[in-house]
Amino acid sequence: MAKIILTGDRPTGRLHIGHYVGSLKRRVELQNSGEFDKIYIMIADAQALTDNAKNPGKVRQNIIEVALDYLAAGLDPEKCTIFIQSQVPQLTELTFYYMNLVTVQRLQRNPTVKNEIKLRGFKEGEAEDQEEEGIPVGFFTYPISQASDITAFKATTVPVGEDQLPMIEQTREIVRRFNNSYGEVLVEPVAVIPDNEVCKRLPGTDGSAKMSKSLGNCIYLADSAEELKNKVMKMYTDPNHIQITDPGSLEGNAVFTYLDAFAKDEHFAKFLPEYENLDAMKKHYTTGGLGDVKCKKFLLAVLESELGPIRERRLELEKHLPEIYEMLRKGSEEAARVADATLNEVKSAMKINYFVDNALENEVSGQ
DSSP states (O other): OOOEEEEEEOOSSOOBHHHIIIIIHHHHHHHHHSOOSEEEEEEOHHHHHTTOTTOHHHHHHHHHHHHHHHHHHTOOTTTSEEEEGGGOTHHHHHHHHHGGGSOHHHHHHOHHHHHHHHHTTOBSSOOTTHHHHBOOHHHHTHHHHHHHHHHHTTOSEEEOOGGGHHHHHHHHHHHHHHHHHHOSOSOOOEEEOOSSTGGGSOOOTTSOSSOOTTTTOOOBTTOOHHHHHHHHHTOOOOTTOOSTTSOOOOTTOHHHHHHHHHOOHHHHHHHOTTSSSHHHHHHHHHHSOOOHHHHHHHHHHHHHHHHHHHHHHHHHHGGGHHHHHHHHHHHHHHHHHHHHHHHHHHHHHTTOOTTSTTHHHHHHHTO
16 A cells, blocks of 8 residues: 655644644655655645635735745655645545534544634534634534545545644544445545654743744744744743742743753754753753753754754745745646545445446446
């Protein structure tokens, strides 16, 4: 069986370093590993519209931003197919068929859906003003849409953040139910999550559990060197660590959480040689004698070493937007061809390919 990757992001804003350490960096590593036959990277604009239906311009303008972030981070259109979800209509048709394989109760139990509903402030059940406050059907059913995206390309591997694991399990359930009902057509995917525990869900710079544009606690891949510096130097640490001599706490300390995600031993040799590694630095901080400013300056050097080259590539790519649009068009056409082949297999298994080889006529005549 071919080894195939499908993954992607909703274009509701530029990508931040939570996306980068959570999945994007891993995608680039998998792309360059040579272990996979095909890699599909989807800009999930249709899913983004499920809770941005009244602001499609926001989604539209961020498609190119996400594409720039992808390429700047190292995704290579010669090695992977980057496409726009809405330009592959076969995905919508597959979603419609899969809806018959999932109950409302099962969707309601999906932890990811429940959490996202809470984060967006949707009211479950009947709202007084359903149009404004209720859960959009498209948003409620997006696990089914995601199953369509994954199975259309017969993906065997899906790199995701830990919070998306319930979505992958729901896809696997849909695959099993379809194959049990209609025959072995679809492929069960396996999720790949970050090895580094911290990278599974990087907090905001203010220590909040989630990065959010509205909270202003994100570091974006497109941030300038000055923007990066300002955000790092304002980062949340230990509010009780007032004097340098005070023992500091690591719990909830965003600076050390980010160092857990990004710092390597070689960074200490280059930027802070007085410490052998992060464990030694943590020990000094927790016993007292290490100031927050010094910690932040080290983190800034670490992040700049990682994000600086990405920023420079992105600035160069911005000079070639027509070529990027053309890449997205060709990628979407290729994705549509592959999804169409799977859709034809699905319709054949379900016996709704009525006009292929006069199938409907033969059914009626008993031939």
